[in-house]
Amino acid sequence: MPHPAGADAGPSHRPAASSPVSSPVSSPATSAGLGPALEVRDLSMTYGSTRAVDGLSLEVPRGSITAVLGPNGAGKTTTLETCEGYRRPQAGSVRVLGLDPVADRRALLPRIGVMLQSGGAWSGVRAEEMLRHVARLHARPLDQAMLSERLGLAECGRTPYRRLSGGQKQRLALAVAVVGRPELVFVDEPTAGMDPQARRATWELLEELRGDGVTVVLTTHYMDEAERLADVVHIIDRGRLVATGTPSELTRGGRVSTLRLVLERPVPEGAPQRLAAELDATLQVLDATSLVLTGPADSTTLGRVAAWCEQHDVVPVQLSLGTRSLEDAFLELTGRDSAEPGGEPLPAGTDGSVEVAR
Numbered sequence: 001m002p003h004p005a006g007a008d009a010g011p012s013h014r015p016a017a018s019s020p021v022s023s024p025v026s027s028p029a030t031s032a033g034l035g036p037a038l039e040v041r042d043l044s045m046t047y048g049s050t051r052a053v054d055g056l057s058l059e060v061p062r063g064s065i066t067a068v069l070g071p072n073g074a075g076k077t078t079t080l081e082t083c084e085g086y087r088r089p090q091a092g093s094v095r096v097l098g099l100d101p102v103a104d105r106r107a108l109l110p111r112i113g114v115m116l117q118s119g120g121a122w123s124g125v126r127a128e129e130m131l132r133h134v135a136r137l138h139a140r141p142l143d144q145a146m147l148s149e150r151l152g153l154a155e156c157g158r159t160p161y162r163r164l165s166g167g168q169k170q171r172l173a174l175a176v177a178v179v180g181r182p183e184l185v186f187v188d189e190p191t192a193g194m195d196p197q198a199r200r201a202t203w204e205l206l207e208e209l210r211g212d213g214v215t216v217v218l219t220t221h222y223m224d225e226a227e228r229l230a231d232v233v234h235i236i237d238r239g240r241l242v243a244t245g246t247p248s249e250l251t252r253g254g255r256v257s258t259l260r261l262v263l264e265r266p267v268p269e270g271a272p273q274r275l276a277a278e279l280d281a282t283l284q285v286l287d288a289t290s291l292v293l294t295g296p297a298d299s300t301t302l303g304r305v306a307a308w309c310e311q312h313d314v315v316p317v318q319l320s321l322g323t324r325s326l327e328d329a330f331l332e333l334t335g336r337d338s339a340e341p342g343g344e345p346l347p348a349g350t351d352g353s354v355e356v357a358r
Ligand SMILES: Nc1ncnc2c1ncn2[C@@H]1O[C@H](COP(=O)(O)OP(=O)(O)OP(=O)(O)O)[C@@H](O)[C@H]1O
Pocket: 047, 050, 051, 052, 070, 071, 072, 073, 074, 075, 076, 077, 078, 079
């Protein structure tokens, strides 16, 4: 697995030059050679008859931001909760910073931070009291004023938890997760419900933490967030790992073009497949009139699409060309939108396959 600081990481993957959260408990240099921050091996978890995690194996390199992506119900939260020590693996194993999250819980607790999706606070506690309380549990907490300022919590510091907006609760949960200077922080959908400014502040904070050698494990339904932040992406679906790579690997460097075509009416059966073969592209049939073709594009591509439309006497009501995004890769691999619950795989006969670096 490539090191996050490797040549593949683009400018957006570089840590900030100087970091106000600077405090490292470890640094990329000192953590090198220590093995992965997180190691999941053949993990399986079931709830009654529901198999939430199904033989999942993945690693998180130290000092990286690693995104775990998957549609609703893919098993991300169950996996993370197992890594956080809230659930005991039913089959397989989990090692966090080289330790067993259940057996070594006391040793691990001061070294990891957890940002929960919701809850975890008494409804009457004020935001600043909550942060102060958690900070006092740690030996060398971050400066709370700085953290509150960075995350826009200063203005709601005296507001009781129950009166905080959804975005403010998210920011407080993030502050609570990082105030103890963890070596590894789990952030579950950190920017859900946040306004654009808070999102950006969160991204910058997470990037600075990585710059200080902190490992960040992130789940998100925002593909742009993963694409911007993550050094490594694991995509899971139905409890299984379906792809691993850097965003660049998963999007093939963004070089491959995506052609989205919406037609005024359906074309005869097999016609989209023939167009895909002619263009040497992979095909997704989103519905009877919407196609996504992903493949190499050159100056002849649009001409060929126009000829195909003429052949089938159909007018495209929408036609757009773009580079392949992480969202495109995600859709191809899982056959559904990242936030769409229980979507079905691609219809039979469509080719949703994608080559993915493993
Ligand atoms: N406590 C529980 N009891 C029963 N079933 C559960 C429980 N928690 C999760 N599940 C089921 O396990 C599967 C995986 O759920 P999980 O919450 O781990 O997925 P997820 O990828 O985190 O989803 P989301 O993106 O919606 O948060 C789903 O089918 C879910 O309904």
